[in-house]
Amino acid sequence: MPHRTAALVGAAIVLCLASGCTDNPSGSADGTGAKVKVSSTDDACTLSATTAASGSLVFSVTNDGAKPTEFYLLGSDGADVVGEVENIGPGVTRSLTVQAEKGTYTTMCKPGMVGKGIRAPFKVTDT
Amino acid sequence: MLANYLIGLREGLEAALVVCILVAYLVKTERRDLLPRIWVGVAIAVSISVAFGALLTYGPKGLSFEAQEIIGGTLSIIAVAFVTWMIFWMSRTARSLKGELEARLDLAAGAGAGALVLVAMLAVGREGLETALFLWAAAQATGSTSQPLLGALLGLGSAVVLGVLIYRGAVKLDLGKFFTWTGGFLVLVAAGVLAYGIHDLQEGGVLPGVNSLAFDFSAQIPPSSWYATVLRGTINFTPATTWLQALVWTLYVVPVLSLFISSVRRPSPAPAPTPAPQLHGGS
Numbered sequence: 001m002p003h004r005t006a007a008l009v010g011a012a013i014v015l016c017l018a019s020g021c022t023d024n025p026s027g028s029a030d031g032t033g034a035k036v037k038v039s040s041t042d043d044a045c046t047l048s049a050t051t052a053a054s055g056s057l058v059f060s061v062t063n064d065g066a067k068p069t070e071f072y073l074l075g076s077d078g079a080d081v082v083g084e085v086e087n088i089g090p091g092v093t094r095s096l097t098v099q100a101e102k103g104t105y106t107t108m109c110k111p112g113m114v115g116k117g118i119r120a121p122f123k124v125t126d127t
Numbered sequence: 128m129l130a131n132y133l134i135g136l137r138e139g140l141e142a143a144l145v146v147c148i149l150v151a152y153l154v155k156t157e158r159r160d161l162l163p164r165i166w167v168g169v170a171i172a173v174s175i176s177v178a179f180g181a182l183l184t185y186g187p188k189g190l191s192f193e194a195q196e197i198i199g200g201t202l203s204i205i206a207v208a209f210v211t212w213m214i215f216w217m218s219r220t221a222r223s224l225k226g227e228l229e230a231r232l233d234l235a236a237g238a239g240a241g242a243l244v245l246v247a248m249l250a251v252g253r254e255g256l257e258t259a260l261f262l263w264a265a266a267q268a269t270g271s272t273s274q275p276l277l278g279a280l281l282g283l284g285s286a287v288v289l290g291v292l293i294y295r296g297a298v299k300l301d302l303g304k305f306f307t308w309t310g311g312f313l314v315l316v317a318a319g320v321l322a323y324g325i326h327d328l329q330e331g332g333v334l335p336g337v338n339s340l341a342f343d344f345s346a347q348i349p350p351s352s353w354y355a356t357v358l359r360g361t362i363n364f365t366p367a368t369t370w371l372q373a374l375v376w377t378l379y380v381v382p383v384l385s386l387f388i389s390s391v392r393r394p395s396p397a398p399a400p401t402p403a404p405q406l407h408g409g410s
Contacts, residue, residue: 113349114349
């Protein structure tokens with residue numbers, strides 16, 4: 001069984017490296033990859049910045065409220081999901097990493113996971 | 128703390144239910160010798176999830192949103208295929224049990240033994256990465272407050288306790304009832320997992336229609352409530368469900384449940400044609 005475990009972990013890592021891995025903000029040596037801090041409370045969604053340079057973009061979302069929350073990056077139409085992170089319990093910080101191209105987007109916190117969420121425009125500029 | 132507790136409970140229930148029914152089944156059919164396979168499957172899933180989650184949380188690489196949704200969605204749909212197989216494997220064995228073909232039982236168990244590891248692994252592992260990422264995030268918060276981690280772990284613990292209680296209840300049923308109820312319940316569980324996987328793929332942009340909702344009961348059944356947690360953790364009912372999810376759920380439940388009911392009702396254990404597990408819709 002250890003062989004099988006090793007093989008599966010190996011496969012998972014290969015899969016990760018081949019497809020969907022992105023640089024962690026803390027670990028990227030060249031310092032690229034903008035980081036935006038988000039504070040989600042039960043009635044507010046506060047971002048440390050409303051613009052960022054294109055490329056790897058990390059939203060570090062902290063739930064400062066009492067309800068569980070979700071954070072979305074939506075397209076300019078406010079419908080297409082560019083990225084989402086769920087299961088952010090109170091007191092917890094989770095990251096959403098997206099490859100953002102130049103354009104306008106909508107950020108959204110969804111405290112209590114219901115309703116239209118608290119929305120705001122977000123701009124990604126050329127690097 | 129309650130909110131983190133409910134997230135832990137929900138994620139835990141999703142994994143615990145299938146495993147507990149599987150264990151109850153093996154105990155019920157005197158196949159305790161196969162139990163280690165279940166534990167091996169669970170152990171593999173937990174260790175991969177925890178390790179992969181730690182690597183993504185603390186290592187130099189994170190996982191893109193799309194990749195995480197595609198992993199969760201694909202594993203869920205594969206899990207449905209295996210759980211469906213398991214339902215019919217169980218009902219087939221049930222029929223040969225009611226009859227007298229002891230040898231047939233051994234044959235069926237032998238054929239299924241390797242797959243048992245996989246079923247247990249997929250049941251726990253399909254959402255294992257998301258759960259691990261949530262747990263590691265809660266652990267990271269421990270510097271300032273230990274409430275999130277404590278809540279999450281208590282939630283997972285409660286899910287295990289509930290699983291054990293369900294197991295105890297299930298093994299007390301007589302054999303015929305046991306197969307009918309656990310099988311029927313598993314069809315609903317699998318259908319929920321399938322709809323969940325579809326939603327992951329919709330969010331990941333692989334499938335369309337993430338915003339076309341068939342219904343939205345979020346106002347009546349708040350997703351952060353305990354009853355929404357239980358509904359979500361057991362049959363994966365989401366208060367806001369897309370048309371594609373509803374369609375695929377129906378396309379799965381109607382034929383699989385009819386096949387299952389007819390296979391349970393069939394009285395004779397004669398070498399009946401084995402109903403092939405079917406996976407409808409989806410991919």
